[in-house]
Amino acid sequence: MREEIEITIREAIPSDAESLLNCLEKTALQTGFMTMGEEGSGLTIEEESHHIAEIYESNINCLIVAILGDEIIGMATVHAIDKPKIRHIGELGIVVDKEYWGFKIGTELLREVLKWSDESEVIKRVELKVQQRNERAIHLYKKYGFELEGVMQRGVKDNGEFLPVCMMGKLV
Numbered sequence: 001m002r003e004e005i006e007i008t009i010r011e012a013i014p015s016d017a018e019s020l021l022n023c024l025e026k027t028a029l030q031t032g033f034m035t036m037g038e039e040g041s042g043l044t045i046e047e048e049s050h051h052i053a054e055i056y057e058s059n060i061n062c063l064i065v066a067i068l069g070d071e072i073i074g075m076a077t078v079h080a081i082d083k084p085k086i087r088h089i090g091e092l093g094i095v096v097d098k099e100y101w102g103f104k105i106g107t108e109l110l111r112e113v114l115k116w117s118d119e120s121e122v123i124k125r126v127e128l129k130v131q132q133r134n135e136r137a138i139h140l141y142k143k144y145g146f147e148l149e150g151v152m153q154r155g156v157k158d159n160g161e162f163l164p165v166c167m168m169g170k171l172v
């Protein structure tokens with residue numbers, strides 16, 4: 001059995017920028033499941049801080065973080081494009097620092113972004129892309145009502161290998 005850890009889950013605020021970038025860059029290298037790799041985000045702390053402020057004010061974007069002590073160890077996002085025909089579609093992203101997998105942090109982050117989406121009154125569909133080999137994430141998505149809508153062959157290239165990517169969606 002794993003020990004218990006106390007995590008805070010809340011919306012990100014601009015002062016989270018440095019910790020958030022650290023978490024993003026660390027987790028990008030832990031698995032082959034993230035779109036970002038060694039190239040990093042390319043953002044400065046100031047730019048990230050500005051970006052977080054915009055998300056915080058937005059009703060079609062959200063960024064939820066999981067915090068242990070004063071360190072961000074996971075995050076989940078919903079991002080929509082602000083065009084009338086598609087602003088109801090939020091794309092979901094989620095990552096947890098591998099050191100803390102299995103503590104239900106992914107579950108809590110997912111529940112929180114889905115709650116936010118439900119309450120947004122704009123988002124009516126949440127969609128995501130996930131590598132077919134990522135069984136852990138797919139388990140989580142199916143458990144929370146996402147349906148497989150298609151598989152993109154050669155949807156991603158990791159370590160020189162083309163891999164299939166699942167498209168999943170959920171109406172909210």
Ligand SMILES: CC(C)(COP(=O)(O)OP(=O)(O)OC[C@H]1O[C@@H](n2cnc3c(N)ncnc32)[C@H](O)[C@@H]1OP(=O)(O)O)[C@@H](O)C(=O)NCCC(=O)NCCS
Nearest residue numbers: 033094095096101102103104105106107130135136137139
């Ligand atoms: C996907 C991810 C966010 C899950 O975070 P987590 O905190 O470990 O998740 P939880 O502890 O809340 O839940 C994990 C679930 O997966 C299940 N699981 C673990 N290994 C599994 C496997 N190999 N196959 C299927 N299910 C698995 C667990 O039993 C648990 O489900 P349960 O609650 O029904 O028992 C995390 O693994 C991660 O950050 N992965 C890398 C980034 C990523 O893949 N993001 C998604 C890209 S679309």
